[in-house]
Amino acid sequence: MKIIKNSGIQLIDRGWSIACDVTRKNKTDLLFVSHAHSDHTTRHVLENTTILSSHYTEALIKHFFPKLKTNNFVRNLEFEEVKFSQVSSGHTLGSTALQIDSYGKRVIYTGDVSIQKKGKLIEPFRPKKCDTLIIESTFGEPKYQFPPFEEEIKRAKDLIEDYLLKNIPVVLMGYPYGKAQILYDNFSSLSDNLILHESNLKIQKILESVNHNLSFNYNSYKCMRENNLLENKKPWILFSPLISGRNEFLRNLKSKYNARLFAFSGWCNFSSYKFQMSIDHGIIVSDHADFNELLGIVEKCNPRKVYTIYGSSLCFASELKRRGFNAYPLTKQKTLDFYL
Ligand SMILES: [Zn+2]
Incomplete structure (x- = not known):
């Protein structure tokens, strides 16, 4: 061969x-x-x-x-x-x-x-x-060498639940194809107000067209923003692509709604990544x-x-x-x- x-x-x-x-x-x-x-x-x-x-x-x-x-x-x-x-x-x-x-x-x-x-x-x-x-x-x-998946998911869940109880919304960030499906699977039960960024939404619709069982209750971020629902519907979970916390989109969510930013990546294993990406929490979850x-x-x-x-x-x-x-x-x- x-x-x-x-x-x-x-x-x-x-x-x-x-x-x-x-x-x-x-x-x-x-x-x-x-x-x-x-x-x-x-x-x-x-x-x-x-x-x-x-x-x-x-x-x-x-x-x-x-x-x-x-x-x-x-x-x-x-x-x-x-x-x-x-x-x-x-x-x-x-x-x-x-x-x-x-x-x-x-x-x-x-x-x-x-x-x-x-x-x-x-x-x-x-x-x-x-x-x-x-x-x-x-x-x-x-x-x-990363900690066990379940351990990191539990750590993230505890933090997210704590924020939601205090009426603080959270942004969970990972690639829209791959990481995002792991995040929906593990965190969507934590809130009734789930929001998908448009990039996530596009991928989710394609996956749902293959398997209808993947569908769950969510709103699009665009729809929530255009109808001024982001304040009224607090606290929410927004699933978003992984981008820097310095990005204007995320800076707005932080300043207007006090949202907390979670990045899910193997690179979170390195403490510098959290500062480099300007996020609140780095959860070590890799695909x-x-x-x-x-x-x-x-x-x-x-x-x-x-x-x-x-x-x-x-x-x-x-x-x-x-x-x-x-x-x-x-x-x-x-x-x-x-x-x-
Ligand atoms: Zn890949």
């Missing part, structure tokens, strides 16, 4: 070739998209390319790229001795990892990954024995695996070869080597031949 890193990962073997999470033009007619974050998607596909993705990823891609040259989305694919299947990667709602069973050997490409259970919506990645593992390493350094989770995945998959990609790929590969794994970083434009 040949593995090529360019704007994504390309795997080529006996009679098949698949591009994974490419962000630019690619030449294969089989593409795997693990999830619909912009660093994993491309609008530049060949005509009638077959795209392996989840229903959620398909809906989001179609929304972001309405002129995509293909409508050929599939969930799994099988021919002769080769089977491509998707399993939940635990990163976002609908994110998947790719499992390739080819002539009796197994390759797993994780995309962005997490093995922690983060509520009812997102199934965590469940590591499986494989021959070759291609694993993301965003937090692949020992300094990236990526931290260093120990990544190690756990590799140990459970117990592959003969590991390739590290994205983020701290060099550091994580050397940490794996120290632990006896046959690990290599995949850096840009690197081509490797390996045999299943």
Whole structure:
């Protein structure tokens, strides 16, 4: 098998070739998209390319790229001795990892990954024995060790409940696709006055079009502001993209309504982040695996070869080597031949 890193990962073997999470033009007619974050998607596909993705990823891609040259989305694919299947990667709602069973050997490409259970919506990645593992390493350094998810959610809940009791509204910030769904899942029961920023609303409507059960009672921020309801409906919870507290939008919410700002990110693990982002509370919740989770995945998959990609790929590969794994970083434009 040949593995090529360019704007994504390309795997080529006996009679098949698949591009994974490419962000630019690619030449294969089989593409795997693990999830619909912009660093994993491309609008530049060949005509009638077959795209392996989840229903959620398909809906989001179609929304972001309405002129995509293909409508050929599939969930799994099988021919002769080769089977491509998707399993939940635990990163976002609908994110998947790719499992390739080819002539009796197994390759797993994780995309962005997490093995922690983060509520009812997102199934965590469940590591499986494989021959070759291609694993993301965003937090692949020992300094990236985060507290347990439940602990941080409990800390945030206590703070939010306390503010709401004092009639103080809160703004909960995270990416509108990925983090936001974790926040709705864990915090929407705390208030009857839930508000979605327009960016969150747009993504939520797309996800609801795939699964009506995701719908819950919320108002749009625009509607609340235009009808001057933000004062009367206090205290509320506003779900917003993660932006700096110095941004005019948030400065207004603070000065007019005394709102408190919560950021949810793995980067909150570093005290400087809170000041850098000018927020009131940093809650350490990431949709990526931290260093120990990544190690756990590799140990459970117990592959003969590991390739590290994205983020701290060099550091994580050397940490794996120290632990006896046959690990290599995949850096840009690197081509490797390996045999299943
Ligand atoms: Zn992602």
